[in-house]
Amino acid sequence: QVRVAESGGDSVQAGGSLRLSCAGSGLTFSSYTLGWFRQAPGKEREFVAAINWRGEVTFGGESVKGRFSISRVNAKNTVYLQMNSLKPEDTAVYYCAAKRGLLSKDAADFGSWGQGTQVTVSS
Numbered sequence: 001q002v003r004v005a006e007s008g009g010d011s012v013q014a015g016g017s018l019r020l021s022c023a024g025s026g027l028t029f030s031s032y033t034l035g036w037f038r039q040a041p042g043k044e045r046e047f048v049a050a051i052n053w054r055g056e057v058t059f060g061g062e063s064v065k066g067r068f069s070i071s072r073v074n075a076k077n078t079v080y081l082q083m084n085s086l087k088p089e090d091t092a093v094y095y096c097a098a099k100r101g102l103l104s105k106d107a108a109d110f111g112s113w114g115q116g117t118q119v120t121v122s123s
Contacts, residue, residue: 002026002112004034004096009117012086020081020097020117030074033099035110036081038092038119048094049107051079058103063089086121093118 008020022034033048041105047060049070059065065087072079094117097110104110 002032002098004027004098004112004113004114006094006096006117008113009094009119009122011122014087014121014123016086016121017077017082017084018086020083020094020096020119022079022081022114024077024079024098026077029077029098031100032100033103034070034072034079034106035097036070036079037095037097037107037110039091039095040089040092043092045095045109046092049081050103050105052103056103058105060105062071069084071094081094088121088123091121093117 003025005023031053033052036048037045040047049059051070067084069082082089096114098112099110
């Protein structure tokens with residue numbers, strides 16, 4: 001089973017950008033769908049974006065569309081979440097997760113999770 005680990009979280013000011021990385025291990029990484037979720041204090045985990053092995057993507061709510069993008073480099077076993085025009089409401093712990101097969105927005109479908117990386121956006 002693939003394992004994943006996030007990096008790239010930081011504290012930034014509103015309007016800034018960050019790129020999160022998710023490094024995977026396992027011989028079949030390229031066949032997995034990778035997703036990003038986030039959880040803010042006192043809130044439920046929220047789906048952000050996912051990308052399948054063919055590079056097809058899906059995004060969460062309107063709050064991230066047009067500002068966030070997701071990409072993967074299978075040769076590096078890495079998935080990226082590019083976050084632009086960050087807002088204080090983007091503050092959360094961001095998690096990378098992996099699943100076999102089709103794209104999904106449901107956290108319950110993802111079997112492998114990283115430990116999370118903190119993103120803090122100040123106004």
